[in-house]
Amino acid sequence: MSLPTAFTGSTKPRVFALADCNNFYASCERVFNPALRARPVVVLSNNDGCVVSRSNEAKAAGIGMGVPVYQVRSLIAKHKAAVFSSNYALYGDLSRRVMQVLARFTPSLEIYSIDEAFLSLDGIREPGAHAAELRATVGRWTGIPVSVGIGPSKALAKLAARAAKQAPMGVFACPDEPAGRDALLESTALQDVWGIGPGFARRLERGGIRNALDFARADARWIKRALGVVGLRLALELRGETCLALEEVPPAKREIATSRSLAYPTADKGELEQALAAYVSRAAEKLRGQHATAGALWIFLHTDQYRNEPQHYGSRMAVLPVPTDDTAELMAVALELFRATYRPGHRYRKAGAILTDLRHGSVQGSLFDARDREKSRRLMAALDAANRAWGTGTVRYAAEGFEKPWRTLCNSRSQRYTTRWDELLSVAT
Amino acid sequence: MPAALEVLNPAADPPTLAIAFALARVPAGFPSPADDHLEAPLDLNEHLIKHPAATFIVRASGDSMRDAGIHDGDLLIVDRSLSPRNGSIVVACVDGELTVKRLQKCGGRPYLTPENPAYPALWIDAGSTFEVWGVVTNCIHRLH
Incomplete structure (x- = not known):
C-alpha cells in the first residue's frame, strides 16, 4: 500500500534505533560482582521462583526462560550458575542511568520498557558509528551491555536489534537495499515479529503467511480484515513506513506500560500529576484484567527534545512493600515518585507509568478494586492506623502469606547497591 | 544536575x-x-x-590506602566515565575481584600500588584479567 506523499507527510527518510539491554537483570547483577562474568547467571521472579533473566552462559547451559527453578536445579548445580531473586531497586536504578546516557545520543528518546528505548537518529550522518559509540558509552558508564538495531521504522529497528544480539559489535542496521531487507524479513519467523502473538500468528498462517516477508508483502486490505488496523500498521512498518506512535506500539513482555505524549508541553505540576494518575489508573485496570499484581512501579517524564529549553529525562522506581493491584495505592506511590522526579521550570512532553515484577495468581481480590474507592480508602486507613498503633506489619495483606514457600529466596537477592546507604558495595583497599 | x-x-x-x-x-x-x-x-x-549516570558510591574496607587518606569505612565516589591517568586512584578489577589502589604504568604494563608500606605492590600478570571499574574522585571520611 503506498499513499501519495501528501498523505504520509514528510518525505525525509526516518532513522530509528532500538537500544536493548542484553539479559538486563543478569547483567545488572554482574556490574557489582564482576566475578560473575565467568559464571552463568540466573535471576528468578520473586513470587514463584521462575527464571526471568539469564546470562548467555545460562542460556547455553539449557536453562529455559520462565521455568520454575526446581526444574533446573541439576543444571544450575552442574554449571555452577549463580542464582538471584529479583532486585528491582537495583534494576530500576541502573535502568534510569542507562536511559540518561542514551538521552545524550539523540534529540528524541522514547523509553519503551525497563531495558529498551527507541532513539531517533534522523539527520545523523553515520548511524552505525553513532550506535557503536552509544553502545560503548553505556557499557563504560553503567556497566550494562546493550545491543542496537537500526532501521527506517520502529518495527524494523526492533527486528534489527534481534540480529544485533548475534552481531560481533552488538550493532546491526537493517539493510537499505530491498534484497538485503527481504532476506532479513524472510529469515524472521512470524512469532519473532514485534506485536505478533500466537493468535495473530495462527490467523496469518491460515492465510498462507509463513514469515515476516510474506506478512510485509500481503495485501493491505486482507491484513486489515484479518488483524485489524494494528496488524496493518505492523505490516507497513515492516515495509519501512513509519506509522506507529510510541503509544501504539505493542506492550513489552512481563510489563504493563501506559505512556502518552501530552497534548502540549507543560511545566504545570497539577496537570502532570493528573496525567500520570490517569496512566496509572489505566495500567492498574489492565493489571486486574490479567488477574495479576505488580511488585514494582516505575514512572518516567521527558521534556520536548525539539525545543530549545531546559531538558530533563527523569525516571524513578519504587519497590512496593506488598504486590498490589489497587489503583489508589499504586497512584499514591506514583505521585510520590513523580514529586521526587519532577523539576520545576521544565516543560514536560511525555509521561508514563510501567508496572513490573508482575505476579499472576496471587490477586488480593475485589476488596481492593478501585471501583469501590471509598471502601478501599477506609480499609487502607484502618490498616494504616492499626499498623501505626501496634507496629508495622501487624495487619497485613493475606497475599503476603501465600509467598512463604519462596520467602527463603529473598535471601538470594543481591544488595541494593545504589539506593541504600547500608547496602553499598564494599571494596577492599 | x-x-x-x-x-x-x-x-x-x-x-x-x-x-x-x-x-x-x-x-x-x-x-x-x-x-x-x-x-x-x-x-x-x-x-x-560530575556525571551522575556514571557515578557510584562504594565503601572502602581495609587500611592499604591509609596514606592516601582512605580509611576503613570511608565512602568513595567512583566515576566510571573518566579515563584513568597514570597515578589515578581507581577501583580495579583483577581476576573478577574489585580492589581500590593507585594505578601506575611501567613500560606500558599496569601495576597497582597500595598507600601503606605494610603492603606490596600488585603487578598484573599476563594471564590475569584486568580492567579499571571506575576512577575514585572523592573520599568522604567522617570526623565527628
Whole structure:
C-alpha cells in the first residue's frame, strides 16, 4: 500500500534505533560482582521462583526462560550458575542511568520498557558509528551491555536489534537495499515479529503467511480484515513506513506500560500529576484484567527534545512493600515518585507509568478494586492506623502469606547497591 | 544536575543538604536582580558528582590506602566515565575481584600500588584479567 506523499507527510527518510539491554537483570547483577562474568547467571521472579533473566552462559547451559527453578536445579548445580531473586531497586536504578546516557545520543528518546528505548537518529550522518559509540558509552558508564538495531521504522529497528544480539559489535542496521531487507524479513519467523502473538500468528498462517516477508508483502486490505488496523500498521512498518506512535506500539513482555505524549508541553505540576494518575489508573485496570499484581512501579517524564529549553529525562522506581493491584495505592506511590522526579521550570512532553515484577495468581481480590474507592480508602486507613498503633506489619495483606514457600529466596537477592546507604558495595583497599 | 540522593535513594527528595549562602557580595544598596533566581541551597552532589549516570558510591574496607587518606569505612565516589591517568586512584578489577589502589604504568604494563608500606605492590600478570571499574574522585571520611 503506498499513499501519495501528501498523505504520509514528510518525505525525509526516518532513522530509528532500538537500544536493548542484553539479559538486563543478569547483567545488572554482574556490574557489582564482576566475578560473575565467568559464571552463568540466573535471576528468578520473586513470587514463584521462575527464571526471568539469564546470562548467555545460562542460556547455553539449557536453562529455559520462565521455568520454575526446581526444574533446573541439576543444571544450575552442574554449571555452577549463580542464582538471584529479583532486585528491582537495583534494576530500576541502573535502568534510569542507562536511559540518561542514551538521552545524550539523540534529540528524541522514547523509553519503551525497563531495558529498551527507541532513539531517533534522523539527520545523523553515520548511524552505525553513532550506535557503536552509544553502545560503548553505556557499557563504560553503567556497566550494562546493550545491543542496537537500526532501521527506517520502529518495527524494523526492533527486528534489527534481534540480529544485533548475534552481531560481533552488538550493532546491526537493517539493510537499505530491498534484497538485503527481504532476506532479513524472510529469515524472521512470524512469532519473532514485534506485536505478533500466537493468535495473530495462527490467523496469518491460515492465510498462507509463513514469515515476516510474506506478512510485509500481503495485501493491505486482507491484513486489515484479518488483524485489524494494528496488524496493518505492523505490516507497513515492516515495509519501512513509519506509522506507529510510541503509544501504539505493542506492550513489552512481563510489563504493563501506559505512556502518552501530552497534548502540549507543560511545566504545570497539577496537570502532570493528573496525567500520570490517569496512566496509572489505566495500567492498574489492565493489571486486574490479567488477574495479576505488580511488585514494582516505575514512572518516567521527558521534556520536548525539539525545543530549545531546559531538558530533563527523569525516571524513578519504587519497590512496593506488598504486590498490589489497587489503583489508589499504586497512584499514591506514583505521585510520590513523580514529586521526587519532577523539576520545576521544565516543560514536560511525555509521561508514563510501567508496572513490573508482575505476579499472576496471587490477586488480593475485589476488596481492593478501585471501583469501590471509598471502601478501599477506609480499609487502607484502618490498616494504616492499626499498623501505626501496634507496629508495622501487624495487619497485613493475606497475599503476603501465600509467598512463604519462596520467602527463603529473598535471601538470594543481591544488595541494593545504589539506593541504600547500608547496602553499598564494599571494596577492599 | 540530578542530586546524589536521587542516585542513592529514589524515594527521597533531593537535595540532601540545604545551606543558605549569600552568593553576591553587594557593596551598597544594589542587590543583584539575578539573586532571586540564582540562589539555591548549596548542593554537595553538584560538588562531588560530575556525571551522575556514571557515578557510584562504594565503601572502602581495609587500611592499604591509609596514606592516601582512605580509611576503613570511608565512602568513595567512583566515576566510571573518566579515563584513568597514570597515578589515578581507581577501583580495579583483577581476576573478577574489585580492589581500590593507585594505578601506575611501567613500560606500558599496569601495576597497582597500595598507600601503606605494610603492603606490596600488585603487578598484573599476563594471564590475569584486568580492567579499571571506575576512577575514585572523592573520599568522604567522617570526623565527628
